[in-house]
Amino acid sequence: MGELFCFPLKQHIGAKAAPAIVKGDTIVRGQPVAYKGQNDLGANVYSSVSGIVTEVTDEAIYVLADDEQKSDYRKLKADTPLALIEESGLVGLGGAGFPTYAKLNRPFEKDGVVIVNAAECEPILEHNIRAIEQKPEQLVRGLEIAMEVVRAGRGIIAIKEIHEKAVAAINKVLAARNGREITVHLLKDMYPMGEERAVIRECLGTLLGVESLPSEAGAIVINAETTCRIQEAVDLKKPLIDKNMTVAGKLKDDRKQIQVFYDVPLGISVGSMLKRAGGLADDYGELIMGGPFTGKRTSPDAPVIKTTGGIIAAECFPKGPQKIGLLVCACGADQKRLEEIAESLGSEVTGCEFCKQAHPVKAALKCENPGKCPGQVQKVMALKKAGAEAILISNCTDCSNTVMSCAPGLGLPVYHCTDGALRAVNQRIIRKIR
Numbered sequence: 001m002g003e004l005f006c007f008p009l010k011q012h013i014g015a016k017a018a019p020a021i022v023k024g025d026t027i028v029r030g031q032p033v034a035y036k037g038q039n040d041l042g043a044n045v046y047s048s049v050s051g052i053v054t055e056v057t058d059e060a061i062y063v064l065a066d067d068e069q070k071s072d073y074r075k076l077k078a079d080t081p082l083a084l085i086e087e088s089g090l091v092g093l094g095g096a097g098f099p100t101y102a103k104l105n106r107p108f109e110k111d112g113v114v115i116v117n118a119a120e121c122e123p124i125l126e127h128n129i130r131a132i133e134q135k136p137e138q139l140v141r142g143l144e145i146a147m148e149v150v151r152a153g154r155g156i157i158a159i160k161e162i163h164e165k166a167v168a169a170i171n172k173v174l175a176a177r178n179g180r181e182i183t184v185h186l187l188k189d190m191y192p193m194g195e196e197r198a199v200i201r202e203c204l205g206t207l208l209g210v211e212s213l214p215s216e217a218g219a220i221v222i223n224a225e226t227t228c229r230i231q232e233a234v235d236l237k238k239p240l241i242d243k244n245m246t247v248a249g250k251l252k253d254d255r256k257q258i259q260v261f262y263d264v265p266l267g268i269s270v271g272s273m274l275k276r277a278g279g280l281a282d283d284y285g286e287l288i289m290g291g292p293f294t295g296k297r298t299s300p301d302a303p304v305i306k307t308t309g310g311i312i313a314a315e316c317f318p319k320g321p322q323k324i325g326l327l328v329c330a331c332g333a334d335q336k337r338l339e340e341i342a343e344s345l346g347s348e349v350t351g352c353e354f355c356k357q358a359h360p361v362k363a364a365l366k367c368e369n370p371g372k373c374p375g376q377v378q379k380v381m382a383l384k385k386a387g388a389e390a391i392l393i394s395n396c397t398d399c400s401n402t403v404m405s406c407a408p409g410l411g412l413p414v415y416h417c418t419d420g421a422l423r424a425v426n427q428r429i430i431r432k433i434r
């Protein structure tokens, strides 16, 4: 029997899409199953498989996939690049989920720059860099389209200097082309170099305020995979139905702890992706959807959605201290996620502090100057005063380094939100900067 696929109506920032099909309908891959409202900020949703609609709820559409699937798809109908991007349902695939057409629908009036965010900042995730190594021309073409749409005079591809092979592949494509200026900007290997305002700061030398938009710096920032999918929407008239992703951690085959999958059909379950990766190991701590810093706990039944970049089976939780204090970063795990980890450690939370650069903006926190530590001693001392015997932190690389310079000296062992994921793939944990 075919596999059940789930397409949530809201996989993006903005309004929920409205179902365009009913239970019992036979549909094909690439067929729209839900439309965004004409004047809403939102995104269309497409079926990534051919099959039969088994259920339509207020939240999602379920499709029982035919046993045999083809790779072709129903093509988009629009006839201009921006309209194709809007019709395709494309959103920020790096995790933000902001509808891409809404980023591109206001052309620059004077000099503007489109920046491709290819930082792939979260540890463990590799799918963006591997895709660039294989198809650098797709990334460059996607950037050219975006630049044309917003009439940008130049483009920048921001990528970490450690990814030498991907950088060389991009430079080879750039050397063979003419047209508007596109350059590569090399980023340091630190977290969170991929935060939107950090990318702008590094590339343009402008530090935007926490409530500012990239347009205030004359910039638009687009994630690397999103840029590649722009090429597909415009040149191939392909709706957003497939996603690249990394599956990693405590897998049965411990020689393949990090695996990259290309063009995974959206709506597939987390459990199916783990099976494709050879299956879960007998013991693991938790399943994370996303990266180790900002990912959320998930389950085998959850669907892969537009913003899913990774599925990580983390190491088993050690027995934590009786009392633990939390230190929250704007660019890492939030308070709720740290509380969840503390509970899994078997620890009682005795206090919660926030990095002083973390400011509430709408429902989230934003960092004043991402990745540049403002000092953490006061916060660590406050947690000790509140009764903590250890601290659990979600800080960036630079701030974790600062915490390590004071917490152990105060008798407080340090746990980091990324520990379980990094230990599961035998990578160095976030502590002191080397």
Ligand code: SF4
Pocket (backbone or CB within 6 Å): 192, 328, 329, 330, 331, 332, 355, 356, 357, 358, 366, 367, 368, 369, 370, 371, 372, 373, 374, 394, 395, 396, 397, 399
């Ligand atoms: S400075 Fe503070 S809020 Fe900003 S990234 Fe580092 S820990 Fe997070």
